[in-house]
Amino acid sequence: MSDIIQLLPDSVANQIAAGEVIQRPASVIKELVENSVDAGATIIKVLVVDAGRTSIQVVDNGKGMSEIDARLSFERHATSKIRKADDLFSLHTMGFRGEALASIAAVAQVELKTRIEGDELGCHLSISGGSFVGQEPCQCAVGSNFLIENLFFNVPARRKFLKSNTTELNNIITAFQRIALVYPSITFTLHSNDTEMFNLHACSFKQRIVEIFGKRLSHELLPVEVETTLCNIHGFVGKPESSKKKGAHQYLFVNDRYMKHPYFHKAIMSAYERLIPQGEQVSYFIYFNVPAEDIDVNIHPTKTEIKFENEQAIWQILMAAVRDAIGKFHDVSAIDFDTEGRPDIPVFDPENEASAPKMDFNPNFNPFKESSFLEGGSQSSNTTFAATQGKTSSKSYTSRADFSKVSSDNWEELYAGSLLANDKNEEGEACLLPSLGFKHEDEGVLIASKMSDEAAAIIEEKSPSHYQYKGRYIMTAVKSGLMIIDQHRAHVRILYEQYLKQFAEHKGHTQKMLFPEVVHLTATELTVLEKISIEMQEIGFQLDDLGGGSFAINGVPAGLEGLNIINLVQEMISTAHEKGVSVKEDINKSLATSLAHNAAIPAGQVLSNQEMEALVNDLFACENVNYTPSGKVIIAVLKQQDIESRF
Numbered sequence: 187m188s189d190i191i192q193l194l195p196d197s198v199a200n201q202i203a204a205g206e207v208i209q210r211p212a213s214v215i216k217e218l219v220e221n222s223v224d225a226g227a228t229i230i231k232v233l234v235v236d237a238g239r240t241s242i243q244v245v246d247n248g249k250g251m252s253e254i255d256a257r258l259s260f261e262r263h264a265t266s267k268i269r270k271a272d273d274l275f276s277l278h279t280m281g282f283r284g285e286a287l288a289s290i291a292a293v294a295q296v297e298l299k300t301r302i303e304g305d306e307l308g309c310h311l312s313i314s315g316g317s318f319v320g321q322e323p324c325q326c327a328v329g330s331n332f333l334i335e336n337l338f339f340n341v342p343a344r345r346k347f348l349k350s351n352t353t354e355l356n357n358i359i360t361a362f363q364r365i366a367l368v369y370p371s372i373t374f375t376l377h378s379n380d381t382e383m384f385n386l387h388a389c390s391f392k393q394r395i396v397e398i399f400g401k402r403l404s405h406e407l408l409p410v411e412v413e414t415t416l417c418n419i420h421g422f423v424g425k426p427e428s429s430k431k432k433g434a435h436q437y438l439f440v441n442d443r444y445m446k447h448p449y450f451h452k453a454i455m456s457a458y459e460r461l462i463p464q465g466e467q468v469s470y471f472i473y474f475n476v477p478a479e480d481i482d483v484n485i486h487p488t489k490t491e492i493k494f495e496n497e498q499a500i501w502q503i504l505m506a507a508v509r510d511a512i513g514k515f516h517d518v519s520a521i522d523f524d525t526e527g528r529p530d531i532p533v534f535d536p537e538n539e540a541s542a543p544k545m546d547f548n549p550n551f552n553p554f555k556e557s558s559f560l561e562g563g564s565q566s567s568n569t570t571f572a573a574t575q576g577k578t579s580s581k582s583y584t585s586r587a588d589f590s591k592v593s594s595d596n597w598e599e600l601y602a603g604s605l606l607a608n609d610k611n612e613e614g615e616a617c618l619l620p621s622l623g624f625k626h627e628d629e630g631v632l633i634a635s636k637m638s639d640e641a642a643a644i645i646e647e648k649s650p651s652h653y654q655y656k657g658r659y660i661m662t663a664v665k666s667g668l669m670i671i672d673q674h675r676a677h678v679r680i681l682y683e684q685y686l687k688q689f690a691e692h693k694g695h696t697q698k699m700l701f702p703e704v705v706h707l708t709a710t711e712l713t714v715l716e717k718i719s720i721e722m723q724e725i726g727f728q729l730d731d732l733g734g735g736s737f738a739i740n741g742v743p744a745g746l747e748g749l750n751i752i753n754l755v756q757e758m759i760s761t762a763h764e765k766g767v768s769v770k771e772d773i774n775k776s777l778a779t780s781l782a783h784n785a786a787i788p789a790g791q792v793l794s795n796q797e798m799e800a801l802v803n804d805l806f807a808c809e810n811v812n813y814t815p816s817g818k819v820i821i822a823v824l825k826q827q828d829i830e831s832r833f
Contacts (some may be wrong), residue, residue, distance in 0.1 A: 188770045196262075197292070197316050209339055210348065211238025212357035214294075217286035218332050222246035223372065227387070232362060233377045237354035239345075247807040250302040254733070257321060260296075262288040266585040292316040292339050299324055299331040299478060315340045352717050356763065358662075359383070359710050363398055367437060367471065370394035376709075383709045392422060395471055398424070399435055400706045403469065407517050410472065412507040416496055418475040419645050423454065423508050424468035426461040430753060431783075433760035434467040440481060441475040453501045457508035463831040471503070525601050605755055614665045654797040657790040661800050667826040673793065675820045676805045677786040682815045683808050685778035688743075689725055695739040696726040703739040704732065705752045714763045727755070743781065754784050779815045 208214060215232055220229045225248025227678070233243040251259060258264050262285065267332065291313040292297060301308030310324035338345035349355060355378060366374045370391050376384040386397050396404045412421045424434070426811040428641040438445050454470055460466060462678035474715075494500060655662045707715060713734060721727065728741030739751050758780040769796055787793075804819070805811055 195235070199824045207285050208293060208337075210357055211242060211354055212361040214238065214242050214290055214334055214337065215244065215358055216361045217242040218242075218334075219292065219362070222330065223369060225249045227372065229373045231375045231377075233414055234355075234358060235379055237351040237378070238334075238337060238358060239348065239351070239354070240310055240335065242332075245329070245332075247327065247329040251300045251309070252305075253321070256298055256309045256311050260291050260311075261285045264288070289457050290334060291575040291822070293337045293340065293341055293344070297333040297335075301328050301330050302647045332706055344783050352713050355713050356710050358435065359424065359713070364709075366695045367391075367394060367396065368439055368442045368444070391420075391473075393472070393552065394746050398710050402706055406469065406794045407471075407680065408511045410507050410511045412503060412510075416476075416480075417474060417500055418505065419507055420475075420505060421470065421472040423457075423470040423472070423511055426458060426468070426512065429458075429462040429466040430757070432757045432764070435469040435471070436467065436659075437471045438474070439472070440476055440492055441478065443483065443492070444490060446490050447492065449497060449501060450504055453505040454508050457505050457512065460666065461512070469506075474500075476500075511526065514619070515563065530828075590593070651794065652802060654793055654798060657792050660793075662802065664823065666823060667829060668824040670822045670824065671797075671802065671805065672789075672820055673791075673801060674786055675818055676780045676801060677812045678814050679808055679820060680801070681782035681785055682778050685725065685781050686775070689721070689778065696728055696730075697743065698741050699739065699751075703751050705729075705737050705739060705755050707735050707737065707756075709735070710763065711759045712758070714759050718759070718762050722758075729755075754780070757784070775815070782815070 191359075206218070211234070212253065215234070215238070219232065222244060225246060227246035227248035229247050231243075231245040233241075233245075237240045255266075264287075287296075290487070296311075296313045298311040299308055307323040309321065309441070310326075310328040311321045312319035338348070349357075358378075359376070362374070362376050366372075366386055367385070370393070372386050373387040373388050374384060375722065377384065385400070386394060389397070390406070392407065392409075406424050407422040408425060409420075409422055414419070421439075434449065439451055452473075454472070455570060456466070460470060476494070480495040532729050651662060653672075655661055655670075658673060660673050661667050662671070662674075715729075715737075721730070726743030727739070729737045729739055730739055739755065742751055742754075761780050812819065814820060
């Protein structure tokens with residue numbers, strides 16, 4: 187049998203390897219910008235056209251490359267950052283693999299203009315699909331200028347499976363922000379289709395965060411700083427009151443490198459325990475400085491998953507640092523005891539002797555005297571009692587002061603007022619609670635009838651068809667047993683289907699706002715808003731562009747009164763960003779879900795019998811009564827057999 191194993195050509199091998207390094211246009215920008223940072227650049231410009239499909243250009247003022255280095259840089263495994271194997275365990279650079287430029291050149295058309303300081307002329311290099319095209323001298327500035335055109339032109343399958351321009355632009359912005367947040371001393375600019383999206387000047391860490399994510403974040407950040415022998419931690423965390431359900435900015439960096447670390451994320455969230463509502467998140471920007479030999483960045487091709495040698499110890503340090511930051515700046519709620527109506531207990535003083543309490547009493551008071559009701563302190567109390575009774579009791583009852591005027595021998599006259607009274611109030615209606623007897627027989631029938639009606643109403647109120655448990659669950663008896671309904675989830679399902687119906691019929695009603703709200707959006711949020719703006723207008727939102735990423739909310743869908751409109755819009759944009767915005771139906775579902783979750787009655791709200799009845803009826807009119815749009819259970823039935831087995 188002939189041999190069947192053969193070596194792949196370099197062009198095919200490069201295309202296969204490029205699939206691991208260059209996954210999308212954002213990967214190209216990440217690799218080129220990291221190389222610019224390692225080259226010592228202080229100004230880095232990024233220009234993209236059609237979200238990187240047509241062209242990507244990265245310009246820097248770094249060291250540049252000579253003619254020989256420029257040619258060798260596109261060869262596989264060519265790098266200036268690693269000399270020996272031990273260097274892998276003490277990495278301080280970013281693009282160290284030597285695969286970035288070779289992978290980019292294998293799937294795109296590349297032009298490079300570069301010049302080092304001291305040379306009069308630079309070098310112009312052209313490569314197409316991994317094949318060398320030409321090299322010639324040129325006039326250019328010190329640094330490097332990479333132009334990447336027609337990405338994946340020779341791999342149609344890869345180009346076909348690229349996402350929409352909006353999605354790819356969001357990925358580019360995300361990769362750009364991760365690098366810009368680490369290097370505040372470098373000036374970054376990002377242009378998309380000749381539109382400036384970011385112009386970040388050299389500044390401090392906090393100013394860089396504010397420049398990227400908006401000025402509103404400036405007042406929500408608390409500084410964190412701790413130095414130990416294991417690691418140094420600095421950065422910023424959000425205040426507890428700035429927590430939100432979605433859209434929180436959460437970034438972790440180690441040795442100037444972005445990373446994803448769920449373990450450290452849990453440490454930060456543990457510091458906010460019982461300070462923020464369950465299910466909400468806060469923004470944080472934490473920077474770790476760890477000895478390079480204590481971490482391993484080579485466990486994943488994207489270099490975002492990093493292994494720490496002392497994870498548990500750093501976990502404790504991080505949580506303590508965040509808690510210290512929250513407590514230091516008085517952002518922990520103080521304990522406020524309710525002291526209203528409680529006795530004032532004086533502080534013990536051993537020098538002052540305590541005296542016995544004195545009692546006030548009337549020595550002339552005699553309960554056996556007939557005029558005793560008018561003597562002493564009883565007189566004022568009786569007068570006050572008579573005055574407080576008002577008009578309703580003056581005709582029906584005899585006051586204690588009047589009792590004193592009646593002779594003890596004629597004790598029957600004491601009850602004359604209640605027995606012979608008209609038993610009517612000021613409006614002339616019969617009293618439902620008569621005194622000791624009735625004046626006439628027919629009047630007694632009337633009062634008895636009204637008492638029976640009132641009793642029936644009380645019984646009906648105390649034995650409703652639905653019962654609310656702890657302001658969260660609605661319980662009602664069914665044939666099979668006891669049905670328990672989560673009122674919040676039930677209302678979410680009802681509102682969700684109502685909003686979907688409005689979207690399908692384009693019947694969203696706009697409620698004009700008396701005082702418009704202003705929402706500030708980041709570059710990522712702006713790209714998402716452009717995609718879903720038409721759908722938001724159809725459901726009733728009216729947003730007017732004020733420039734600079736600010737929008738005035740002049741109208742909202744009817745029925746959203748009392749909600750935080752700014753947070754609602756931001757959460758809707760975040761939901762659309764997380765779930766994708768390529769399909770209109772998905773957008774409608776995302777918007778309907780966000781609106782329903784925010785407008786639904788919260789857990790703990792007390793409902794009347796009529797409200798519970800309406801809620802249950804509307805729920806069973808829905809298409810799906812068992813689950814919320816996110817798949818959570820709405821109804822649970824406790825079978826009668828299970829109830830009887832407990833007795």
